[in-house]
Amino acid sequence: MLKGNSDRDPLDDVLRPPIDETEEERSIRLQTEEQAKRVSEAIDEAIRQERQAAKKKDVVRVLLLGQSESGKSTTLKQFQRLYTPTAFREERHLWRSVIQLNIVRSIRIIIDTISDVHRNAVLSEEESDGDEEFQLSDQLVAIKERLKPLRHIENILVAKLVPPNEAEATHLGNRPDIASSSKNRKDQEIFVRPGMGWHGALLRGARSSRPLSAGSTGLETPDDTQCVLDSCRTDTIALWQNPTVRAILQRRKVRLEELPGFYLNDLERMTSLKYVPTDDDVLRARLKTVGVCEYKFHLEASAGSESGTEWRIIDVGGSRSQVRYYCSFVATWAQFFDTVNAILFLAPISGFDQALAEDRSVNRLEDSVLLWKSVCSNKLLANVELVLFLNKCDLLGAKLRSGIRLSKYVRSFGDRSNDLDTVTKYFRGKFSAILREHSPLPRKFYGFCTSVTDTNTTAGILAIVRDIVIREHLRKTRLL
């Protein structure tokens, strides 16, 4: 590296007028500079006007924020299902590959777990960690063998859903809590990068043209994967219902039912050759988002009086390794802030006893609280309406009912009653206090207890959110 005088601006040399400049040259130079300045100012003004016009146009923008697995993409699906139902229905079948992968992965988690226990069981008593009590019956060992083709299917599905040059990106979202010790590509969560592959096209709302890479996922071709799932139906059901398997999963604290993309109670229906995903299946499908995606749509006539308004919902990948650490949060999202009408923030409160998949040292609830605080206190967002979804209340209720006590993880909850109503009220109070305390300007607290996979309750809540956003949009356009 060249050593230089650090006080000197390298541009000075270039911009400084020539020493031997004549009067005439000077005059020409000044004129040219003046003209360049006028052009630059005109461009700035044009940009400003364009922005102003974009704001005045009947466009509302909603940004979805929240940690990974908080339910952002599921909320987007609910918007699509409710407000562009035709497009949503047309694209339902594209989700079949994702659902197949979710199923195959759940089965593999079971097989990996019982294999691990089986290996331990043949070790000496001290080494086996208590696993010697679990003897796999011959029938279970035979099922395990017969389900081997599913490993191959998993690889095929991963290849189908992730473009080959994106293999590195699957290093995200490892789940060391549930998988065995292997750290290969199979254990990594499958993601979608907006604008690439079939799901990007799906989110852009491509209706007539089929998504580019959907050729191998659609129903018009015989689907080998579905054939394999169909032929494995009896074994997959027997595996999931086997009492020894359930005991092993319980012993290893593998709670598949709580994991995203859980379908094992519906195997009979979902492994049939003619299976087409229902709305509910699509909402429960898990496909991690990477990057940012703006989904544009006009409300269909059936969706209400505001049809014609263009909605843009921005969905982002919430995983830490992807897009945000608290310190770089503003820099990452600043470009979206000035035109956003509202932020829909999702805090999955059922995660009070769980760690982030991408960082096992961080409690999920704590992560959500810190992120909420950083959104509330952000000066760039001072005028943006914030709507909070305390999400996954269904899972929260099930956890509390199963006897898990919130006070064990959140000391300040104290000896309050451990029921869903008390717990959600407590969380509402906490999140609303943060908003009050940290907002640069006073703002109203809109907080909802949600289970965004539940279509009935979510429809009503999204209608309220739509009204809040529209009201805010109208207020802002009148101010312009």
Ligand SMILES: Nc1nc2c(ncn2[C@@H]2O[C@H](COP(=O)(O)OP(=O)(O)OP(=O)(O)O)[C@@H](O)[C@H]2O)c(=O)[nH]1
């Ligand atoms: N039971 C239940 N499951 C939910 C709820 N909300 C979302 N899920 C499921 O949780 C999983 C994760 O949801 P996503 O919408 O993909 O999460 P995300 O915030 O988009 O995650 P990233 O894309 O990684 O940032 C999906 O399988 C959803 O079906 C809920 O309220 N209840």
Ligand SMILES: [Mg+2]
């Ligand atoms: Mg997502």
